[in-house]
């Protein structure tokens with residue numbers, strides 16, 4: 324909108340009409356500076372890998388790919404903020420500066436072809452650029468080639484099953500287990516348990532409904548392919564630090580991949596409403612060094628090869644057969 328399109332009947336010398344305009348631009352500049360300071364202040368608190376109280380933006384994540392959705396989200400948010408400032412700014416300026424009580428008289432004309440072409444073309448360009456950028460992100464996410472490891476994830480009402488299919492080009496023999504809500508959270512959540520949810524902790528961290536009995540153990544600096552399916556209803560496997568979620572659908576195998584940069588414990592949840600205990604089937608990924616992972620995997624294979632050793636976490640022979648055999 325240009326000020327020429329709206330006439331004011333205000334009395335006063337010509338200079339009077341320029342000064343408020345000048346004040347307006349400094350006001351807008353100040354508003355832009357204030358909002359960018361706010362965005363920077365918010366961004367400063369976002370470097371952590373796990374969600375924190377009062378975290379407002381999504382997290383940067385800990386994988387080679389997770390920066391992609393984070394970046395795209397920030398770009399889209401930036402575009403929204405700029406458009407919002409322009410549109411609401413113009414609207415409020417029009418409402419207050421050119422109001423009837425100040426003697427503003429509306430123009431009689433409507434439609435302006437040039438302006439209409441401009442305000443159609445600019446959003447089209449913005450949308451094409453955003454679509455082009457996010458298509459790049461989706462293509463790189465779909466590319467599971469060159470994976471060094473495969474893990475099959477199966478959703479159940481209401482727990483997860485992890486089967487290790489292959490690692491570094493070698494098939495993994497019978498390593499798979501159920502991963503379900505930890506016993507303390509499970510006891511605490513029962514009606515009238517009288518137990519304090521805030522007392523469920525792992526170290527300093529409150530992990531009520533966020534911990535499992537057996538986490539998914541993964542190596543860092545390894546391209547890991549996930550094949551994700553479900554045994555009963557649709558679930559969704561979601562670890563925010565990885566930057567994606569993937570539906571687990573009965574009769575269908577979805578793929579996804581990750582390559583974790585840092586060792587650590589990453590928590591997630593089922594992200595598809597899947598029944599009464601949907602909120603009670605958390606995900607825990609324990610990312611360890613490649614050496615530690617090789618040792619852990621060898622121990623699991625050994626434990627599953629010796630049926631007498633019932634103390635190991637490998638429960639491949641006890642667990643129900645996964646749909647479609649070894650997958």
Ligand SMILES: [Cu+2]
Pocket residue numbers: 478479481557558559593594595596597601604
């Ligand atoms: Cu679920």
